[in-house]
Amino acid sequence: MRKFTQSLIAIIISLIFGALILWLMGKDPVTAYTDLLRGSGLMEKVRYSGRQNMFTDFMSFIDAMTPMIFASLAVALALKGGFFNIGVSGQMLFAGFCAHMAAMILPSKIAVVIVGLIAGALIGALIGWLKYRFNVNEVVSSIMMNSILMYLITFYINTFYINPVSRQSKSIISAARLTLSGFRWEGLKIDIALAFPLAVATALFLHWFIERTTYGYEIKASGLSPNAAYYAGMNVNRTALMTMTLSGALAGLAGVSYFCGYLAAIQPGVVPSMGFDAIAVSLLGGNNPVGCVLASFLITVISKGSVYMSSRQNIDMEIASLIAAFILTFAACSSLLGRRRK
Amino acid sequence: MLDMIIIDGLSFSLPLFIMAIGGIYSEKSGITNLALEGFQGFGAFTGAFVTIYLYGIFGAESQVPYYAGFICAVIGGGIFALLHALLCVKFKADQVISGVVMNILAMALTSFLTKRINASFFGNDANKFMLSASARITVPGLCDIPIIGAAFRDIYPFEIMILVVAVVMWYVMYRTVYGMRLRACGDNPHSADAAGINVYSVRTIAVFISGCLSGIAGMSFAYSVSANFSPDIYLGYGYLSIAALIFGNWSILPALFACLMFGFARSMGAAAIHQLGLPSSYNDLVRTLPYVLTLLLLVFFGKSNRSPRALGQIYDKGQR
Numbered sequence: 001m002r003k004f005t006q007s008l009i010a011i012i013i014s015l016i017f018g019a020l021i022l023w024l025m026g027k028d029p030v031t032a033y034t035d036l037l038r039g040s041g042l043m044e045k046v047r048y049s050g051r052q053n054m055f056t057d058f059m060s061f062i063d064a065m066t067p068m069i070f071a072s073l074a075v076a077l078a079l080k081g082g083f084f085n086i087g088v089s090g091q092m093l094f095a096g097f098c099a100h101m102a103a104m105i106l107p108s109k110i111a112v113v114i115v116g117l118i119a120g121a122l123i124g125a126l127i128g129w130l131k132y133r134f135n136v137n138e139v140v141s142s143i144m145m146n147s148i149l150m151y152l153i154t155f156y157i158n159t160f161y162i163n164p165v166s167r168q169s170k171s172i173i174s175a176a177r178l179t180l181s182g183f184r185w186e187g188l189k190i191d192i193a194l195a196f197p198l199a200v201a202t203a204l205f206l207h208w209f210i211e212r213t214t215y216g217y218e219i220k221a222s223g224l225s226p227n228a229a230y231y232a233g234m235n236v237n238r239t240a241l242m243t244m245t246l247s248g249a250l251a252g253l254a255g256v257s258y259f260c261g262y263l264a265a266i267q268p269g270v271v272p273s274m275g276f277d278a279i280a281v282s283l284l285g286g287n288n289p290v291g292c293v294l295a296s297f298l299i300t301v302i303s304k305g306s307v308y309m310s311s312r313q314n315i316d317m318e319i320a321s322l323i324a325a326f327i328l329t330f331a332a333c334s335s336l337l338g339r340r341r342k
Numbered sequence: 343m344l345d346m347i348i349i350d351g352l353s354f355s356l357p358l359f360i361m362a363i364g365g366i367y368s369e370k371s372g373i374t375n376l377a378l379e380g381f382q383g384f385g386a387f388t389g390a391f392v393t394i395y396l397y398g399i400f401g402a403e404s405q406v407p408y409y410a411g412f413i414c415a416v417i418g419g420g421i422f423a424l425l426h427a428l429l430c431v432k433f434k435a436d437q438v439i440s441g442v443v444m445n446i447l448a449m450a451l452t453s454f455l456t457k458r459i460n461a462s463f464f465g466n467d468a469n470k471f472m473l474s475a476s477a478r479i480t481v482p483g484l485c486d487i488p489i490i491g492a493a494f495r496d497i498y499p500f501e502i503m504i505l506v507v508a509v510v511m512w513y514v515m516y517r518t519v520y521g522m523r524l525r526a527c528g529d530n531p532h533s534a535d536a537a538g539i540n541v542y543s544v545r546t547i548a549v550f551i552s553g554c555l556s557g558i559a560g561m562s563f564a565y566s567v568s569a570n571f572s573p574d575i576y577l578g579y580g581y582l583s584i585a586a587l588i589f590g591n592w593s594i595l596p597a598l599f600a601c602l603m604f605g606f607a608r609s610m611g612a613a614a615i616h617q618l619g620l621p622s623s624y625n626d627l628v629r630t631l632p633y634v635l636t637l638l639l640l641v642f643f644g645k646s647n648r649s650p651r652a653l654g655q656i657y658d659k660g661q662r
Binding site: 025084086130134135136137139140141143144145146147148150151152154155158159271273276277279280283316318319321322324325326328329332333 | 374451641
């Protein structure tokens with residue numbers, strides 16, 4: 001409950017900060033903020049183009065939010081076990097890439113999910129193994145892995161898998177894509193995120209897994225105090241490996257729902273910034289799986305709604321990422337004000 | 343051919359080196375610094391803004407905007423770094439999280455401000471500051487030496503600046519009282535405190551310095567890589583310099599060798615690929631090299647690689 005209050009305070013301070021900036025720019029903060037909600041399909045817009053209404057906006061919003069849930073869960077689980085998985089970006093990219101490759105051989109949605117899961121888990125396991133076998137700090141090895149994977153995948157895409165028009169990778173075929181793009185129903189065109197139920201179910205499962213199972217207890221204990229866990233007879237190394245593997249698997253799911261769902265192609269030359277944002281989102285959610293879903297919801301409202309807000313209010317789109325960055329900064333401060341009080 | 347390798351290699355390694363020194367300062371004092379990427383971006387942003395603002399006053403040919411830009415990049419990077427120090431030292435935030443958040447914040451803040459400033463100062467809606475190309479200096483005499491003469495040909499003025507600053511920074515770190523205190527704070531802050539050192543202020547200053555040095559690096563990259571400031575400056579060079587400082591075992595001279603190795607591997611790879619007539623996308627294979635090397639080093643020589651002992655630990659005076 002205290003964590004919840006802290007996150008709430010961080011959000012409120014940041015929204016006030018954002019409102020101040022908007023006001024200084026001569027805009028009305030209240031209209032701007034309601035435009036965020038309108039753009040995310042949570043409130044009625046003034047006008048809709050053909051085949052669109054509030055429901056289709058909301059479905060696209062869900063589509064954008066799905067990978068963020070997985071990514072923040074990946075971070076949260078690792079943090080519970082005392083690890084910083086700063087490599088979520090790289091794991092997402094690798095999983096998305098492997099899924100793209102797999103879809104060319106076996107165009108099926110289930111294959112995409114499984115391949116992504118395994119690909120992410122492999123990278124996570126590698127990082128965990130380096131940690132306990134060679135005592136390589138997981139933050140350092142994750143950063144190195146991010147860059148290595150990014151350059152290798154960029155090379156492959158630019159050489160063998162490029163779409164020369166969009167300068168991105170080729171698109172995944174729609175039979176394997178995890179988002180039903182432009183699905184016709186009642187005269188509407190809807191984007192349906194098929195992975196969204198899986199994301200919510202995963203969050204609930206993780207909550208149960210961490211709070212109610214022996215494995216979850218071991219992860220928590222090793223995270224809080226590895227020595228105490230060791231002397232209590234737990235296999236700390238195995239737990240470390242398991243934590244990072246599971247975290248990588250979740251990052252893999254984030255990767256496929258991002259690159260083979262929300263997007264259909266991979267942009268070469270960058271790591272997805274979502275992996276870094278997810279660290280802060282997880283923090284905002286108090287490292288709690290359910291909190292992660294709520295925090296992802298909020299951050300996605302800001303990022304997704306900003307397109308509509310900037311076009312309606314003639315404000316730079318960058319303001320949205322700025323407000324999101326403020327929230328994350330204050331969350332980083334507040335979660336630790338709490339630790340001090342303990 | 344060989345000349346190009348040396349010239350390009352140096353102009354890439356030296357900014358990387360100065361940023362790695364910044365990282366060493368911060369980490370030697372006990373503050374983990376993943377925020378170098380954000381610091382260099384913010385430094386480059388302030389530097390580029392001042393530079394093009396001064397173009398309007400002095401004209402693009404003058405040398406004043408160039409050097410004023412670098413000074414402001416130093417100040418901008420330093421001030422932004424104080425935020426990281428505030429979070430890590432004062433609020434006792436987790437240093438890794440704070441570093442990540444600083445990078446996100448720097449990116450969001452500079453993209454937003456670049457657009458706003460372009461709109462209100464310069465009346466366009468571009469998302470970048472265009473810099474004019476940096477002048478290049480050739481040292482007469484020395485440049486005629488075979489092979490290594492290339493190291494004195496077509497050098498950017500900032501390369502000399504970086505070398506001078508690096509020497510000063512080396513001196514401060516290893517030969518002054520402040521440097522010794524800084525290293526003490528990173529190894530055993532409680533003993534340092536008992537000896538009468540104010541750990542908080544030493545660490546704050548160290549992070550400030552790392553921001554200043556990263557600012558130089560960011561401005562150099564803005565000149566050498568793209569001749570503009572845009573959000574594209576966040577290419578991960580900050581992370582590369584972290585790799586360099588780990589590779590250099592948190593010491594300044596070995597970090598220089600790491601940076602030179604990374605820089606020359608890059609320029610040699612590019613040259614080899616050009617020579618073999620392969621498409622430029624093969625460059626990306628070469629670029630994995632620094633990271634793979636660092637990872638292998640950590641795996642095989644992890645035992646001899648010693649980070650400062652109190653690195654990443656939150657220092658609390660009242661803690662036992």
